[in-house]
Amino acid sequence: xxxxxxxxxxxxxxEGESSSLNCSYTVSGLRGLFxxxxxxxxxxxxxxxxxxxxxxxxxxxxxxxxxxxxxxxHITAPKPEDSATYLCAVQAGDSWGKxxxxxxxxxxxxx
Amino acid sequence: AAGVIQSPRHLIKEKRETATLKCxxxxxxxxxxxxxxxxxxxxxxxxxxxxxxQSDKGSIPDRFSAQQFSDYHSELNMSSLELGDSALYxxxxxxxxxxxxELFFGEGSRLTVL
Numbered sequence: 001x002x003x004x005x006x007x008x009x010x011x012x013x014x015e016g017e018s019s020s021l022n023c024s025y026t027v028s029g030l031r032g033l034f035x036x037x038x039x040x041x042x043x044x045x046x047x048x049x050x051x052x053x054x055x056x057x058x059x060x061x062x063x064x065x066x067x068x069x070x071x072x073x074h075i076t077a078p079k080p081e082d083s084a085t086y087l088c089a090v091q092a093g094d095s096w097g098k099x100x101x102x103x104x105x106x107x108x109x110x111x
Numbered sequence: 112a113a114g115v116i117q118s119p120r121h122l123i124k125e126k127r128e129t130a131t132l133k134c135x136x137x138x139x140x141x142x143x144x145x146x147x148x149x150x151x152x153x154x155x156x157x158x159x160x161x162x163x164x165q166s167d168k169g170s171i172p173d174r175f176s177a178q179q180f181s182d183y184h185s186e187l188n189m190s191s192l193e194l195g196d197s198a199l200y201x202x203x204x205x206x207x208x209x210x211x212x213e214l215f216f217g218e219g220s221r222l223t224v225l
Contacts, residue, residue: 031211032210032211032212033212034212034213041199041219041221042218042219043115043201043203043216043217043218043219044154044201044214044216045216046212046213046214046215049210049211049212049213087153087154089212091211091212092156092169093167095159095166095167096142096205096211096212097142097144097159097203097205097211097212097214098144098156098159098167098169099154099156099212099214100156101153101154101155102153103152103153104153
């Protein structure tokens with residue numbers, strides 16, 4: 001059975017203090033690993049797709065990387081507006097968009 | 112830009128009642144997904160529709176049913192509601208030719224069962 005585990009559960013950062021979130025996965029044939037951001041009471045917002053080990057994607061202060069067993073989301077010099085829950089997900093089975101999410105990492109960035 | 116529209120945003124029902132949630136996907140998006148997110152939990156896939164046909168099914172209770180109509184909007188019908196059905200229900204859509212996991216989520220419908 002596919003499994004997605006995220007760590008840490010919560011992360012409190014000072015503004016400008018860079019850090020990394022981890023997502024380890026066990027899937028039978030990775031068809032894509034996805035990062036989403038979710039603000040409280042809102043729907044998840046798509047950030048990145050990674051397909052193969054060694055791939056990297058960047059967007060503003062965020063950089064996602066992928067190895068054969070895990071993915072990292074690096075937050076460089078975070079700002080308070082980066083505060084959110086970051087969800088990692090893998091495609092479950094053959095169906096596009098049928099995602100299995102991890103429990104998420106709640107990030108709080110204080111000024 | 113147009114986003115996924117869900118209604119109602121909030122819904123309060125009693126146990127054993129019925130609820131219907133509606134979703135209007137982004138224009139020209141051909142696939143609609145329903146996810147359920149319980150308090151403090153990650154979103155769980157319920158069901159999806161591609162071009163008005165059910166394309167996949169997840170952990171959706173038999174008490175729930177869904178369909179997609181000719182105008183591509185979708186409805187999730189929930190009957191014999193239980194306390195455990197209280198959750199945020201998200202609809203998401205995916206555009207034809209888009210990345211496999213790039214879903215556009217709505218703001219969600221919060222269902223509270225008393």
